[in-house]
Amino acid sequence: MIIFANGELVPAEKAKVSAIDHGFLYGIGLFETMRVYNNRIFLWSEHYKRLMAGLDALRISATWTEQELLDSINRTLVANRLTDAYVRLSITGGQEGVGLVGVEYANPSLFVYVKPVAPVAEPPKGKQLVSVSIPRQTAEGAFRFKSHNYLNNALAKLEVGPDPKVEGLFLTQDGYVCEGIVSNVFWVRNGKLYTPSVATGLLNGITRQHVLTLAEELNLPWEEGLFLLSSLTAAEEAFLTNSVQEIIPVNQVDGVPLAQDYGPITKALRLAYRRSVALYK
Template sequence: MYVYINGEVIKKEDVRISPFDHGFLYGLGLFETFRVYEGHPFLLDDHLERLNEGLRLLNIEVQYNRAQVYNILKTLLKKNQLTNAYVRFNVSAGNGEIGLQTDVYTEPNLIIFMKPLLSSLEIAEKEAILLKINRNTPEGSYRLKSHHYLNNVLAKREIGQEPESEGIFLNADGFLAEGIVSNLFWIKDGVLYTPSVNTGILNGITRQFVIRMAKNAGIEVIEGMFLTEQAESADEMFLTNSIQEIVAVSKFGGSQLPGNRGLTVKWFSSNYRMQRRKLWSRNGMLLEGLSEWKKK
């Protein structure tokens, strides 16, 4: 595998970063993960918008744009002989003295790597299992997609490696938050529910895409503070992230759910697949109507 690092494309075995990088020493780094479908980086503009906002907050003096990143991705895809790929775009603060720094970081490290993925994946069903460990609170006023992943790692150890399961966090106040690597949605009586970002969750790019998709289709969306019992009465439930896309839930708590057979989940998945080879941002989506789709 070939990796991009600070302007060079080199073999992964040759990648080196300094132990004095503050992304390593103090967790001052951000990343985005997204998929490339037949050469197209789906929702790249949205990922870069979130990344750039986080970089400003961390005082890392760099911003990235579509043209710049797309050129790097095309080079990496060609070098790795890929047209469909998982991409991790990682920015760390760069080298500094030992000790906490308040000055601007002016020489960050950019590392981009990718691995192959199939152009289309069967939508896997998962069982959503409540975790004993709570979701930690964000380090700042809201959660960044940062290097601070110990909470997620401990949660993954609690639930194990089974790919058919996803752990669901409650926050410290007992409200539903998010999955270990996903955001949570459910449908009840035609309304789409999802935990608010005020619970401390990451505002996922696919989460934002699904909310926009629902609103564009005239589906009512309620973001709020929800207890477990409110989700257990759901008609359908699904999880989202940028790699696994939209994953139906077949069981949550004591409730059996329709999983992949759910009509609304099928509609979201169908429209997602329809957009993923062309959209740069959620703002540009076109939808097949839900009522028309259900008649098929």
């Protein structure tokens, strides 16, 4: 893999992060995970806006324009000879030494990682959703950032193990359904779509937001709120979303099979999603 590291394209084994970078020392950094289809970064503007909002909140100076960030991604894709890919763009606080700072991070670091992705499976393979014992920790700021502070997720992944067919499910301290380890959660009961509220402390995924927009376009009734696990286990169908895997059906929750492995609303939204990818410019 060739990595874009602070303006240079270098082999992964030669890419370096400073030992005094606050992304390394304190987790001061944000990242966006994106999917590239035929040289197009899907929902780039939405990812960029979320990134900028997070940088502003963390007082990390955005020293790159939107076009410069886009050029950095495209240069990395070309260097790796990829036209369909997973992209991770990371911006850290930069080299600020040992000790927290009380001022703006004026010299952030930028890294871009890319790797190939498998073609979208048709029909998609369902996943098992398993509740983890560790609760979803509350957001450290006013809302959850897509930040380098990933210990909660890492502990949950250690608990569920490496099986790609299994996704861990976070509940809040109060027992409400929150989100998957690397996904947002949706389910259907009596023809209505449900998803946890951002009040649970979930990451408001770009794909999550796009799916809700698609639901509006399809005139599907939906509700976000605080829901106990029993609401999810009683669902007729359920699915997960993230930017790389798109819409993934769920076939069981905590060992209980759902009524439908790949239900009609999941199919309708997945078809609409695939259509939006095809039409995206």
